[in-house]
Amino acid sequence: MTVTQAPGAGRVRRWAVVGAGMAGLTCARALYDAGQAVVVFDKARGPGGRVSTRRTPDGAFDHGAQVMVARHAPFQQQLADWAAAGLVAPWAPRPGPPAAGDASAAPGGWVGVPRMSAVTRALSVGLEARWGTRVASLGGRAGAWRLTSDVGVDLGHFDGVLVAVPAPQAAPLLAAVPALRSRAAGVIMQPCWTALVHLPAGWVSPWDAAQPAAGPLAWIARQASRPGRGPAPGWVLQATPGWSEAHLEATPASVAAALVATFRAQTGAPAPRWAVAHRWRYASVAADPHRLQCPPAAGGGPAPGEDAAAAWDRAAQIGVCGDWLLGPTVEDAWRSGRALAAAVLAGLNAG
Numbered sequence: 001m002t003v004t005q006a007p008g009a010g011r012v013r014r015w016a017v018v019g020a021g022m023a024g025l026t027c028a029r030a031l032y033d034a035g036q037a038v039v040v041f042d043k044a045r046g047p048g049g050r051v052s053t054r055r056t057p058d059g060a061f062d063h064g065a066q067v068m069v070a071r072h073a074p075f076q077q078q079l080a081d082w083a084a085a086g087l088v089a090p091w092a093p094r095p096g097p098p099a100a101g102d103a104s105a106a107p108g109g110w111v112g113v114p115r116m117s118a119v120t121r122a123l124s125v126g127l128e129a130r131w132g133t134r135v136a137s138l139g140g141r142a143g144a145w146r147l148t149s150d151v152g153v154d155l156g157h158f159d160g161v162l163v164a165v166p167a168p169q170a171a172p173l174l175a176a177v178p179a180l181r182s183r184a185a186g187v188i189m190q191p192c193w194t195a196l197v198h199l200p201a202g203w204v205s206p207w208d209a210a211q212p213a214a215g216p217l218a219w220i221a222r223q224a225s226r227p228g229r230g231p232a233p234g235w236v237l238q239a240t241p242g243w244s245e246a247h248l249e250a251t252p253a254s255v256a257a258a259l260v261a262t263f264r265a266q267t268g269a270p271a272p273r274w275a276v277a278h279r280w281r282y283a284s285v286a287a288d289p290h291r292l293q294c295p296p297a298a299g300g301g302p303a304p305g306e307d308a309a310a311a312w313d314r315a316a317q318i319g320v321c322g323d324w325l326l327g328p329t330v331e332d333a334w335r336s337g338r339a340l341a342a343a344v345l346a347g348l349n350a351g
């Protein structure tokens, strides 16, 4: 990879970004575009993190983030740019059946096209990345950090390290910077069991999405109603944080069966051809006792200052970003990743 230095970006340094979700990729992209040398690590097989799509022979399922909503002007502009590039499109689902309750509250937003993962894939283009690599520890010192994988592989030396993983996974990586470690260790993240359901063809649904008023389901979405998808009769069901926590160690088969039973009772859907469950152990920062704030409640809370959006220890050359620093949404992750890149580049310009 040839790295050229952007005017005003200071000298080129070599950065490790741990985590290739929206926050890590946004940060990595900004540093790379400013001429810095960046290597991205992720334990998964590809980019996206919780902005994710599962492909199956029976169609694709957006089984992580459902919609992107902008509450701040910079992300509104980013969504407009992605829309112009054909990476996102608006989705306005018809609200769900009264039996599911809360029928009017099936909000839409922007979704990736043709899959939710389109945006994170685009952000990763051109970046040097090591997939399937779980970073287990950071050793060394500022300007000479060494990363080691969970199987003991030396992952190389870096001037600085930018940790972009959920708070409980960030804390053990931040032992060298106690203030950052305790900030991450103090954050509680809640799980979300998600079921991917393939119905027989032919069941016609006059609605596309619902946020049931009571658990165990918090969200139901018809995949074919999302822009640019095929006609495959796939549905995504998400459980409430409370139910997910209570069933955290249940088998995927038993979770899928329980969520499908509720889905069928609330909607009249036929028995599926198949259903599988995926556990998001760290789905979102604890916010609402009943449901994930996805998409965020109208109006949201007061926006934290941008200085809270990321944490950067310039002396140690270690930083942290991720949705959990701001809230439970894709926008929060994007803002956090952008803020960390800005802090890093400001430090370089300051000499």
Ligand SMILES: Cc1cc2nc3c(=O)[nH]c(=O)nc-3n(C[C@H](O)[C@H](O)[C@H](O)COP(=O)(O)OP(=O)(O)OC[C@H]3O[C@@H](n4cnc5c(N)ncnc54)[C@H](O)[C@@H]3O)c2cc1C
Residues within 6 Å of the ligand: 018, 019, 020, 021, 022, 023, 024, 041, 042, 043, 044, 047, 048, 049, 050, 051, 063, 064, 065, 066, 067, 068, 069, 133, 134, 135, 136, 164, 165, 166, 169, 192, 194, 238, 280, 282, 283, 284, 292, 293, 294, 295, 296, 321, 322, 323, 324, 327, 328, 329, 330, 331, 332, 333
């Ligand atoms: C089921 C569900 C529904 C959601 N719905 C919505 C929604 O509708 N709207 C919305 O705005 N938000 C929603 N969200 C939240 C949204 O997905 C997140 O806020 C956002 O994607 C977080 O991005 P991130 O980069 O901070 O973290 P992540 O996406 O979690 O990225 C972190 C990455 O780090 C990797 N990683 C972790 N530890 C290591 C390690 N040690 N070494 C290497 N790699 C590591 C992980 O594999 C992952 O790829 C939802 C989330 C879930 C789970």
